[in-house]
Amino acid sequence: MNTGSDRESNEPATGDSTKEAAEDTLHVSKAPAFIKARRSLHLSWQVGVFIVGLAVIGAGVAMLVLPGPGWVAIFAGLAIWATEFAWAHLALRWTKRKVTEAAQKALDPKVRRRNIILTSVGLAVAAALIGFYLWKYGLVLPWNIKDQ
The missing domain is CATH 1.20.5 (Single alpha-helices involved in coiled-coils or other helix-helix interfaces)
Structure with a gap:
């Protein structure tokens, strides 16, 4: 059985790849410890984070057609979700990687x-x-x- 610690020990000794491997296997909630200690409180925290992230993303979608920084708000909402949800964390990392690739491509003469x-x-x-x-x-x- 290959656990997250086994995977990290099989990775090369570079800091970046080990950090990425650890992030792939385990997503830790950013909630305070006293909230994570109680399941019902932690679930309420996650619902609150989801609602706040949804509101920010909704405002960002509205700002795509109204004046305002729509894409910035959408990415901020995704970052809010990424503090609690592994799927949002992965989506945010994928988005950051694609934006960086596009920026590098745009700088090509x-x-x-x-x-x-x-x-x-x-x-x-x-x-x-x-x-x-x-x-x-x-x-x-x-x-x-x-x-x-």
Whole structure:
């Protein structure tokens, strides 16, 4: 039988891989000790953490269409859940890894050059379409419209 401590002893002696292996096998609640000591109190704590995380994520989803930092709030809600739930902890680690990979890819000179070219072409096309519309129909501001 391979327990978490056996797995850690089979890992290389680097600190990062041992830490990741320990995190994979065991997720420890961040609740205070006196709360973890009583099952009903700990369950109530987890329900509270879930509700607070859900409220923050709900606010983040609302801020995707309203003014505000929507994605930041969604990731903050996920981080709140990750303090108590192993599945949220794993989802948060996966998200952090993907964001880091995307940031590294965005810093690649070839990708940056391609993005700049595509943005420039998109802006030129938008400017041409707006120019054509203004040439064809002109610009009539709402306060210059005459009532008929």
